[in-house]
Amino acid sequence: MTITHYLCIGCPLGCRLEVEEEAGAIVEVRGFSCKLGKQYAEQEHTDPRRVVTGSVRVANGLWARLPVKTNRPVPKGQVRAVARVLRQVTMVAPVGLGDVVIANVLDTGADIVATREMPAA
Numbered sequence: 001m002t003i004t005h006y007l008c009i010g011c012p013l014g015c016r017l018e019v020e021e022e023a024g025a026i027v028e029v030r031g032f033s034c035k036l037g038k039q040y041a042e043q044e045h046t047d048p049r050r051v052v053t054g055s056v057r058v059a060n061g062l063w064a065r066l067p068v069k070t071n072r073p074v075p076k077g078q079v080r081a082v083a084r085v086l087r088q089v090t091m092v093a094p095v096g097l098g099d100v101v102i103a104n105v106l107d108t109g110a111d112i113v114a115t116r117e118m119p120a121a
Contacts, residue, residue: 001027006044010036017041049073053115054086056101061093061118068101070110081106093120 001022008015008031015037018030029041043049051073055065074082082105091101095118102112 004045006041008032008037008040010034010040013037019045021045048076050076050079052079052082052086052110052112054083056086056089056091058095058118059090059092060120061091061095062121063118066091066095066101066118067115068112069115070105070108071113072110074105074108074110078106078108082108082112086112091118093118 001020004019004021006017006019008017011034013033015033016031017037017040019026019041020028020030026042026045029038032038032041051070053067053069055067058064058066068086070082085102085105089101091114095114097114097117099114100111101114104110105112
């Protein structure tokens, strides 16, 4: 039997969670104060995912960089690969808030989207 500890980020309470695992299966989740905590612990234990934020180069823009993020979490093991993809991208201004920069990045099902307007210079 293995017990793994997590700090919940599902709500502002920040509960200290314990996931008890035996033979590769979750036996019990303890320490949560809301249903988000239990869901978070199960997800984090079996398939951790993260939202990736970063920036890409912009040609002809008012600023040199455009902030971007994934529109949904990607597998934690692919975060660095997504960041490497972002380093290769150059957008051409103007770019609108929420515009898709890269669709289905690395076949994760997540799109990279702009998180601000970028007017042309």
